[in-house]
Amino acid sequence: MVSIVYTRNLYLRGISVVYLFAFASLYVQIPGLYGNNGVLPARTQMESKANGVLAKFLTKPTLLWFAPYLGLDTEYMMDVLAIVGIAIAFLGMVSQKFCNAMTFTLMWVLYYSLYQVGQTFMWFQWDILLLEAGFISIFVAPLVYVKPGRNRSQLYQNPVTFQLVRWLLFRLMFSSGVLKFTSGCPVWWGMKALSVHFESQCIPTPVAWYSHHLPEWFLKLAMIWSLVTEVAVPFLFFFPLSAVRVTAFYLQILLQLSIIITGNYNFFNLLTMVLCISLLNDNFFFTKRKGKGRSSESSWFLTILAKIVHLGVYAVLIYFVKVLFSLRITDKYTIESDTTFTREEFDRALGKAVPAAMLLGALPLALASAEAVTATILDGPSRFFSRIANFFSTLFYVGVAVFLFSISLIPLASIHPPVLQSSANSTVPMLLRHWHSRVEPFQISNPYGLFRRMTGVGGRPEVVIEGSYVIDGPWKEYHFLYKPGDVNSSLPFVAPHQPRLDWQMWFAALQTYNQNPWIVSLAYRLLNGQPEVLQLIDTTRNPFSKAPPRFIRATLYHYHYTSWSQKSSPSWWWREKIGEYFPIFAKDHSPLLEYLKKLKIIGQDTQSSAGGRGKGKDRKKDLWTNTWLISFLQFLRSLACQVEASIFLWSLFTAGCLIAFTRRI
Structure with a gap:
């Protein structure tokens, strides 16, 4: 049996680092995105007619239901979940002792709880990929930390479940490449x-x-x-x-x-x-x-x-x-x-490649499972009951691996529908489709594929939001932190932080504002000068720092890189105006208010711009308020907001590396 102890440990530490970045990046954006006065308040996702916290949890599995028992509202509870997630991920990064099944279970539950109310700002493939990889990591990680060589019985399940990680990597890469061709996008084919x-x-x-x-x-x-x-x-x-x-x-x-x-x-x-x-x-x-x-x-x-x-x-x-x-x-x-092959030829080849991929993925899993079961019988502990326990433990991991592999065949087969349809009674039975549909809400078996169709041909569309004190102008632009706006603004390095508002602005530019109701909420928050939302944009260049504008509008532009001959110029872009994106809105615009009320984004107690954190619809009079915990959460956020988000993330990572290094010394 080839050893993968060190490899597995390195993988688990890596997943902890990714969780650290994911939790920390989301944490700094919670007030502006999901606060009671944010763009898409999370409280709107926490309405249920079920009686009792358990019944509500079954309708929407998220730890946010327990917020009232801590004396918090939904917004502050999101802070708690994110902070706890950061702390656990940090521990997993700095010490292998914390890379156990319980740790990864907690991180998955915390991130899934936040995902449940994330709405459009968390509907990204990397979020569901992290949930799937994080779920697999629960079974890759040992139940308890054991130093290599002390107890081989702790290592038996690893070759089996570790095969699922390789299989996930295969599905991610293969699907991402294939869908570029199956989309029929002429830019890819050309x-x-x-x-x-x-x-x-x-x-x-x-x-x-x-x-x-x-x-x-x-x-x-x-x-x-x-x-x-x-x-x-x-x-x-x-x-x-x-x-x-x-x-x-x-x-x-x-x-x-x-x-x-x-x-x-x-x-x-x-x-x-x-x-x-x-x-x-x-x-x-x-x-x-x-x-x-x-x-x-x-x-x-x-x-x-x-x-x-x-x-x-x-x-x-x-x-x-x-x-x-x-x-x-x-x-x-x-x-x-x-390209020397046609779409028909590619389709025929894909019809053969998908079943072959399923077989290739199943074979090493079957071999690893057989090897693991045999090892528990031949090389297990000498004590009878310990050997029996290890045998059934290995069978459990094998069963989990087989189940997760089986349901993952559905999203893989979906990249070539004829395979899924013609093989309904053999390669992909109806039973697997049934079980996949049952677990689909938990994001543990997902389809993948980025950039199916190339956008921005003829210029990248960008939405520029402008405000004014007078309806006739002059109109002044709002500047975002990272996305293109000012043609002279430098291009940033911001990863691994994800500015989710900037990302959604990119998607919004590819559609109409009617298809993106959240951008109407953004306009309303800017009209109110909501400080939580303003933190998501470039406050140093806010043209309305003294008082919010009375009117707001958005214009669609096409952006292009400047030519190579202009590389000495301070401009990275040049742009051309295409037309109106959304019309002029005012703070007291009745259709705007009615629309936001219909979406439950605003209500009788949330229309005032003076409302702060913790004030909103889900702060009920009959609930107690945990003032000391709220004060502590506000203190932590005041510290985190002292630096730019990407610097905050890298500071956490650097601190973790230093602690891990000094511990080894």
Whole structure:
């Protein structure tokens, strides 16, 4: 049995770091997004006709139902959950002793409780990916911390459940690549995606500006490499030769690093890199000593054979890439490429690839399960009752792994509907679809796929919100912290923090304001000068710092990068006005107020701009108020708000690294 103790421990520490970033990033945004005077108050999600906290919990499983028992409202309870999540994740990061099943259960429950009221600001693929990976980590982690080598019985279940991490990584990468083709997007099929992507992505970095101006042939080649890394390389995750998997690991890490330096995708790429650890084992970190005599000769022969197979596998992959994309070097020493396969051919190949992927995923899980069960029988403790306990414990982990793998076949099969339909009685039985639908609300088995269709062709759409004291103007712009607005503002590095309002503004620009009711609530909060919401934008450049505007409107623009010849210019963008995004609103605009009342965002006791934290609809007179706890929560938030959000996140991470390092010393 190949050891994965160190590898598993590294994975668990990595998941703790991701949880730390996720909780901390959300924490700093709670008042403005979900407070009683926020854009989408969380209290609107906590209405239930059920009697009793248990009945309410069953209708919507979230710890926020227990807020009244702590003397808090929903907003402050969200603070408590986020702070506790930060603390637990921090402990898991600094000490392996806290990386146990109970710790990961608590972190999953806390994040899921916040997700339940997150609404549109938490409906992102990285949130559900963290929930699925976090749920799997509950069963990857040991029940209690055991130092390596002290009790092998604690390690039996790890090869089984750790296979689920690799399977999740496969589904994430394979689905993300395949859906770019199945969407039929002409930009992807025309291999022009990267010529648009660096300019159109949500929050680009400065490197994205330079990447956008790379030669077209190089961008095409980079796009082909990224698609091959997402679609073809994941099948090598299950290759029996570890060297092949290690190379796949490096390719995936390189892809994620490329995305990190060109785009701000919060903790998503970091989480993907943590999942990539499942491609390794302890031999990757610790080199074995070479033997002597005949064994060394045999080892030498096997090493040469392994290298030949390793090189052969990737040589075959490169050959097929060359053929499928017609790669050729021109007289000008550039590389030309074209897609040589049709959509019909790709669809037929996908119909065969999906069942093959299911088989490839099931085989190592079955082998690991058989090996784990056998190990409990042959190598278990000498004491009879301990051996029986280990045997049934291993069966439990095997059962969990088989169940989670089985229900995950549904979202994988959904990327090619004919597979799901034609295999209803074999590959994907109706029973699995039934169980998947039962657990679907818990986000433990999800479909994935980003950038199915490339947006921003012809210019990235951006919504610019403007306010004025007089309806005829002059109109002054609100500036956001990270998203493009002022054409002279520098492009930021903000990951792993996710400014969720900036992200939703990007999505809103792709649709109409009627499809994004939250942006109407944002306009109303700005008209009231709500301090919690103003903290989500650039307060240092607030044109209405003395008094909020009387009128507000939004205009749609198309943004473009400045040309390479203008690189010495302070401007990163130039923009063109497209038209009105939403009409002029006033604070006392009756249709606006009625609309927000219908959404339950405002009510009789929340229309005043003077309302602060803890004042709102869900602060009932018959509930006691925990004043000392509220004061403590306000004190903690005042400390966290002293620095910019991304600096706050990196400060926590740096402190954790220092503590972990000094503990080892």
